[in-house]
Amino acid sequence: MKAPRYWFDGSAPPLHARALARVYGAAARLRQRFVRPRKVSRPVLVIGNLIAGGSGKTPLAIAVVERLKADGWTPGVASRGYGRDEAGTPRWVEPVTDPKLAGDEPVLIAARTGVKVRVDADRVAAAEALIGAGCDIVVCDDGLQHRRLRRDIEIEVIDGRRRYGNGLLIPAGPMREPAARSADCDFRVLNVGVDADIEAGFGEWPMRLETGQALPLIGGRPLPLARFKGQRVHAVAGIGDPERFFATLRAHGIAVVPHAFADHHRYTPEDLRFGSDLPVLMTEKDAVKCMRFAGERHYSVPVSGTLPEAFWIALQDRLAKLR
Structure with missing residues (x-):
């Protein structure tokens, strides 16, 4: 809701x-x-x-x-x-x-x-x-x-x-x-x-919520968030306050194309088709629900309190x- x-x-x-x-x-x-x-x-x-x-x-x-x-x-x-x-x-x-x-x-x-x-x-x-x-x-x-x-x-x-x-x-x-x-x-x-x-x-x-890495959903080496600095990315957040996640990425100098979903949203492959080849960064909570249909452009951004x-x-x- x-x-x-x-x-x-x-x-x-x-x-x-x-x-x-x-x-x-x-x-x-x-x-x-x-x-x-x-x-x-x-x-x-x-x-x-x-x-x-x-x-x-x-x-x-x-x-x-x-x-x-x-x-x-x-x-x-x-x-x-x-x-x-x-x-x-x-x-x-x-x-x-x-x-x-x-x-x-x-x-x-x-x-x-x-x-x-x-x-x-x-x-x-x-x-x-x-x-x-x-x-x-x-x-x-x-x-x-x-x-x-x-x-x-x-x-x-x-x-x-x-x-x-x-x-x-x-x-x-x-x-x-x-x-x-x-x-x-x-x-x-x-x-x-x-x-x-x-x-x-x-x-x-x-x-404070700290993060510094993006983890590929289909395997591979973690990337520092600094790798995306100055780039446009699709940012996906289905949490209680999606803007919190978008602000975290912006704080790292990333140009965010925001995609906010309802908290606990159940994703389908169509939800992640945005019509461009930009990287897709999402919260960990969203990532666990997207593993089955993730592609090589999809990354999870873990946070630590x-x-x-x-x-x-x-x-x-x-x-x-x-x-």
């Missing part, structure tokens, strides 16, 4: 959207009132956001998993697998799993980290499966609103450019929950991307009390 303009441009939402937002809020409060969180036998760390659409959860989840591994943990990742077929079927996710069956983000996380990844609409069952497979900590990708699984640490990710938009609940605004919910989270990470002008506020940890060392020290301190 493409976000309505009034979510972020300052214009007033229509009256019917405001009315539906009140219904959404009442239903959410009622649902939370009757949820009984279930605790599992290992620590649970949840990464999520308060707005609909992407804010940088997946780069942070990958960074957290890699840091946990470096610190001696055996993490596993639990995900709902948004938009996948057979949503009611639990599944282990491998780097070669079809994203249609597992979801694009779980496949990307499995490929980047090599840890066990489980998709299941039942987060408690997913966590228990991971623990049964030898994981000593469960990382939930996009799980702030799924309260049935009791969590020990919550990390909110905030889009540094869009933040909370107009601050209203869906569908009048982008909020899944009121902004006050942010105060309940243990850590608040501000995704500043590549924009050096965005500064983190009080209580926020800045996360980097945070201050003080953030990792603070997280380690919280984890030490749970270990």
Whole structure:
């Protein structure tokens, strides 16, 4: 779903959207009132956001998993697998799993980290499966609103450019929950991307997205992004905020011909036929869905989230009390 303009441009939402937002809020409060969180036998760390659409959860989840591994943990990742077929079927996710069956983000996380990844609409069952497979900590990708699984640490990710938009609940605004919910989270990470002008506020940890390579989808040696400097390229992004990816390429001096798709878009070969022989650069999340019909002009541009060392020290301190 493409976000309505009034979510972020300052214009007033229509009256019917405001009315539906009140219904959404009442239903959410009622649902939370009757949820009984279930605790599992290992620590649970949840990464999520308060707005609909992407804010940088997946780069942070990958960074957290890699840091946990470096610190001696055996993490596993639990995900709902948004938009996948057979949503009611639990599944282990491998780097070669079809994203249609597992979801694009779980496949990307499995490929980047090599840890066990489980998709299941039942987060408690997913966590228990991971623990049964030898994981000593469960990382939930996009799980702030799924309260049935009791969590020990919550990390909110905030889009540094869009933040909370107009601050209203869906569908009048982008909020899944009121902004006050942010105060309940243990850590608040501000995704500043590549924009050096965005500064983190009080209580926020800045996360920068770093990239420097383009990976051919059909094999071959990685190319530095500097190779494309001054060139026109087709840029493909089916993420919550495609402009974030386009800005990353422009920051490297690349002339972008933008092609924005809806978040979690399912690509077909026709989607990548642009009528010219320019290189096609896309996000990692898009690339996992285009492998089957990729050509030699198609490249994935991986990003890595980097945070201050003080953030990792603070997280380690919280984890030490749970270990």
